[in-house]
Amino acid sequence: MTPPPSLHQSTAWLKSLPNKLTLGRIAVIPLLLLLYPIGFSKLNVFCAVLFAAAAITDYFDGYLARKYGNVTPLGSLLDPIADKMLVAAALVLLAGAGVIHPFLAALLIGRDIAVNGIRLLAMEQGFTIAVSEFGKWKTAVMSVAIGCLLVNQPAGEELFGWPWRVVGMISLWISVGLSLYSAYLYGAAYLEKAKVKLVP
Numbered sequence: 001m002t003p004p005p006s007l008h009q010s011t012a013w014l015k016s017l018p019n020k021l022t023l024g025r026i027a028v029i030p031l032l033l034l035l036y037p038i039g040f041s042k043l044n045v046f047c048a049v050l051f052a053a054a055a056i057t058d059y060f061d062g063y064l065a066r067k068y069g070n071v072t073p074l075g076s077l078l079d080p081i082a083d084k085m086l087v088a089a090a091l092v093l094l095a096g097a098g099v100i101h102p103f104l105a106a107l108l109i110g111r112d113i114a115v116n117g118i119r120l121l122a123m124e125q126g127f128t129i130a131v132s133e134f135g136k137w138k139t140a141v142m143s144v145a146i147g148c149l150l151v152n153q154p155a156g157e158e159l160f161g162w163p164w165r166v167v168g169m170i171s172l173w174i175s176v177g178l179s180l181y182s183a184y185l186y187g188a189a190y191l192e193k194a195k196v197k198l199v200p
Contacts, residue, residue: 021057025082028054048150055143138178145171
């Protein structure tokens with residue numbers, strides 16, 4: 001009979017779980033890229049559920065890392081990269097399927113690249129820029145928008161009678177506003193801390 005795992009073993013497993021969840025988010029991306037373009041309604045719904053599950057892990061990996069004191073440099077680096085990769089892949093898929101305009105996808109992906117660049121510049125200069133609350137709200141609302149839009153049911157055939165596309169588009173435009181405003185806040189915070197003037 002196999003003895004039950006010790007408390008130490010359980011704690012060790014929980015400590016390693018955050019990085020596994022982050023890597024799991026990255027592993028979901030090729031599945032979405034392979035399955036969603038097939039275009040079957042049931043596969044669309046499966047991809048939406050898969051995206052939602054991956055997006056939810058973003059909360060749990062950070063929570064577990066803080067709870068068990070396992071905030072590692074690797075985890076801190078991979079976590080935002082995994083988030084941006086997942087969102088960017090989903091936006092590209094939605095643009096490719098004609099669900100959203102390519103301009104919106106490019107705008108949102110470009111915003112994330114710009115913000116990451118600002119934060120990297122700050123790190124190189126020896127200071128950090130705190131995550132904006134608007135940025136957190138942007139991530140949450142955008143995840144809802146993408147999940148709804150991935151369902152992509154034709155008009156009159158909505159899953160459970162819910163207007164997924166309408167809810168998704170409303171959420172997406174809200175996330176666009178939050179994205180641009182939070183990007184402005186990141187830029188302003190960098191300029192203030194770096195003492196950089198745009199105009200001599």
